Structure formats: C-alpha cells, structure tokens
Amino acid sequence: MGTRRILAAVIATAALTGLGLTGAATATAATAQGASSYVTPSECKQGGGTADLTDNLCKGGMHDGEKID
Template sequence: MRSRRILAAVIATAALAGLGLTGAATATAQPSPTPHFNYTTAAKCREGGGEPYLHNTVKCWGGTYDGYTID
C-alpha cells in the first residue's frame, strides 16, 4: 500500500513538472506583452506606418511600433 502511494506521488510530480516545462516553452515563444518598455523615435514611428501622439501619453499609435514610447 505504501509503495502505491509513493509511486502515485512520483507520477504526479513528473506530470506536474512536464506541464510546467510545456508552459515555460509556450511562454517564451510569445512576443513581449508589454510594449511600454520599448522605445522608438517619432521618425521611426512614422516610417513604420504609425502616428506619434505627443500630447499626454507620448506614444506611437498604429503601425509597426504601435504602443511604443517615443523617446
């Protein structure tokens, strides 16, 4: 009976570790979800098809650099 519990615990641990590795691989394959840490210039924003919004937020709107902070 005790060996069954140990075997079940080992299998459960292995299964959870496998799910954790799969989740980590999936998470690293995704692009950065927080573009506010990325910076661009107003000229590059326009080149990428966006429009610099220089009022309150100082960000690029649209195009390749959408959401990037203008430095």
C-alpha cells in the same frame, strides 16, 4: 500500499513539472512569433526611437512599432 502512494506522488509531480515546462515553452514561442510587446517611453528613446504618445507607438530604433505602455 505505501509504495503505491509514493509512486503516485512521484508520477503526479513529474506530470506537473512537464506541464510547467510546456507552458514556458509555449509562452516563449508566442513571444518569438511577434506577439505585441510594450515598452516605456524611456526604453523607446534608449533604443534609438521616438515615443509617439499620440499613437502610443515607438517609432524608429530597435523597438520600432512596439506599443508604449
């Protein structure tokens, strides 16, 4: 009886760990597929761009087209 409880706990832990890894992979894939990201005005400038606060976009540089937060 005790062995079954331990085995059930191990299986449940493994299942939850697998879900956590799947969620992390999904989040990484979503970011890699071009999900919009936010940069600060200083990050925009450091990347060689200009922070356009009228449109809330970074224009130019390595953060070109990203939204300013």
